[in-house]
Amino acid sequence: MFRALRDDLPDSDVAWLMRSIGLSSDASSKFTNELYYPAFVDEFxxxxPAAREQILKEMYRTNYSVVTPPMLEHLYADRYLDRFNQRxxxxxxxxxxITAAREQGDELVLELTDRRTGAVTELHRDVVFLGTGFDTRMPRLVRDLAADLELDRVDVTRNYQLELGVRGAGGAAACYLQGVNEQTHGISDTLLSVLAQRAEEICRDLIAHRARVPATAVSGTGAAGL
Structure with a gap:
């Protein structure tokens, strides 16, 4: 966003606000990239659980809150040229x-608190672009479903099927979760890198699930919820 604004609106005043001390490069390498392979899902x-947590913690710097080295080079070169040209x-x-925000006329006024000194300043902007990250919890729909089924927690099988517990045992219904299983299936679960593999595994499990369900369970309800 910062570079696009700089390039597309060259005469604009652009400030990138961040809580960190600066931009960091992603820590990916050929070694860590192997943890994104479909084959690593089984191992993970x-x-x-304690080892999973360690792996994820060490892998976060390969994917989250980091910038690729080429983009870092571009950003720093841009910054150098701006300094050279006294911009x-x-x-x-x-x-x-950002500890407060308010509208003032046609502007947005952001209250900024310096994390080093505690000093408070204001920044007046015409437009604010937000890079807020995402909520790593299960989606609300899944959490509400788990509550309705009186599940203590959301557990997913290796093939991404939600464990429905006693209330779902032997039933025709099945629920599959994609892209939200990082804690059990590894850091690649939120990415496109294993999407095709994931789709195949879910399709095969769907077929196997239907084969296991008694015919009366399906015909009795008139439909199977998947």
Missing amino acids: YKTQ TERRLVTMVD
Whole structure:
């Protein structure tokens, strides 16, 4: 967003606000990239919870809150040229929290609190673009479904099928979750890199699930919820 604004609106005043000390490069390598392979899903799923947590913590810097090295080079070169040309209206503002915001006429006024000194300043903007990340919890729809089924927690099989517990045992219904199983299936679960493999595994499990369901379970209800 920052580079696009700089390039598309060259005369604009652009400030990038961040809580961190600066931009970091992704920590990917040929070694860590193997943890994104479809084959690693089996290994990760069988791993003890404490080890899973360690793997994910060490892998986060390969995918989250980081910038690729080529983009970092572009951003720094742009910044260098701006300094050389004495342009100060495009800048990175590090170690600040946005602690308040309000509308004032046609402007948005952001209250910035410096994390180093506690000093409070205001920044007046015409437009604010948000990069807020995402909620890593299960989607609300899944959590509500789990509550309705009186499940203590959301558990997913290796083939991405939600464990429905006693209330779902032997029934025709099945629910499959994609892209939200990072805690059990590894960091690649939120990415497109294993999407085709995931789709195949779910399709095969759907077929196997239907084969296991008694015919009366399906014909009695008139439909199977998948």
